[in-house]
Amino acid sequence: MPVAIITGASKGLGRALAETLAARGWDLVLDARGAGALKEAAEAVAGHGTRVAALPGDVTDAGHRAELVTAARGLGGVDLLVSNASALGAEPLVRLDELPLAGLRRALEVNVVAALGLVQEALPLLRESAAGAVVAVTSDAGAEAYETWGGYGASKAALDQLAAVLGVEEPGLRVWAVDPGDMATGLYAAAVPDDDGPRPAPESVVPAFLRLLDERPASGRYGAPALVEGR
Numbered sequence: 718m719p720v721a722i723i724t725g726a727s728k729g730l731g732r733a734l735a736e737t738l739a740a741r742g743w744d745l746v747l748d749a750r751g752a753g754a755l756k757e758a759a760e761a762v763a764g765h766g767t768r769v770a771a772l773p774g775d776v777t778d779a780g781h782r783a784e785l786v787t788a789a790r791g792l793g794g795v796d797l798l799v800s801n802a803s804a805l806g807a808e809p810l811v812r813l814d815e816l817p818l819a820g821l822r823r824a825l826e827v828n829v830v831a832a833l834g835l836v837q838e839a840l841p842l843l844r845e846s847a848a849g850a851v852v853a854v855t856s857d858a859g860a861e862a863y864e865t866w867g868g869y870g871a872s873k874a875a876l877d878q879l880a881a882v883l884g885v886e887e888p889g890l891r892v893w894a895v896d897p898g899d900m901a902t903g904l905y906a907a908a909v910p911d912d913d914g915p916r917p918a919p920e921s922v923v924p925a926f927l928r929l930l931d932e933r934p935a936s937g938r939y940g941a942p943a944l945v946e947g948r
């Protein structure tokens with residue numbers, strides 16, 4: 718069975734992706750900080766008969782990242798690494814003139830530094846895979862200038878560039894930065910609590926990730942809505 722590590726898999730997009738990959742026969746290593754929600758997600762995933770290692774922890778903890786990769790090695794290796802866990806830097810989001818620098822540092826630490834740290838830890842196993850792939854979950858806030866999304870957006874822009882260079886440096890892998898588009902999740906509600914307009918469920922963008930895995934297009938940055946439409 719192929720093995721995927723998915724960070725931030727207790728809720729939202731990470732959980733939806735985990736459930737779908739499990740139903741497709743993937744073995745999974747999942748993380749999130751909150752142990753209760755992670756356990757619940759792991760039980761739902763295990764219902765598909767998959768092998769799942771659910772390890773509570775923070776992606777900014779190097780020891781935790783090493784545990785994730787060790788668990789994957791125990792399942793047979795790493796075929797897919799999904800860096801999905803994310804920090805906003807301020808909840809709710811605020812304009813740059815008010816953004817606490819500690820919040821910006823946290824967004825960079827979670828969204829950029831930890832994502833690269835996990836890639837570095839997993840690279841030897843990814844290179845051994847017949848179909849190794851890295852997915853960096855990004856955001857249009859990394860490419861467009863939206864008021865109050867500056868700190869988070871800067872971290873996603875940095876993540877995009879790491880993914881782009883990794884794709885060049887690792888031609889044997891696929892490295893996809895994927896913008897899922899707006900989704901009705903806890904992260905969005907924390908970012909903009911007053912904006913309760915309708916948004917797609919995270920499950921609706923999972924087919925975009927499946928298309929990447931099935932078709933293995935060139936490394937690069939992809940928008941989930943376009944991938945889903947073309948499905």
Ligand SMILES: NC(=O)c1ccc[n+]([C@@H]2O[C@H](COP(=O)([O-])OP(=O)(O)OC[C@H]3O[C@@H](n4cnc5c(N)ncnc54)[C@H](OP(=O)(O)O)[C@@H]3O)[C@@H](O)[C@H]2O)c1
Binds near residue numbers: 727754774775803
């Ligand atoms: N929702 C949107 O509209 C939207 C739009 C564009 C891009 N995105 C991106 O989509 C991805 C998924 O977001 P989502 O909306 O699905 O968020 P979500 O529903 O809030 O889920 C986030 C997950 O990440 C975990 N997490 C957060 N910080 C973590 C950390 N430091 N270490 C380990 N796990 C951590 C959370 O669990 P704990 O809190 O228990 O750790 C949770 O499982 C993110 O990369 C986000 O930037 C979202």
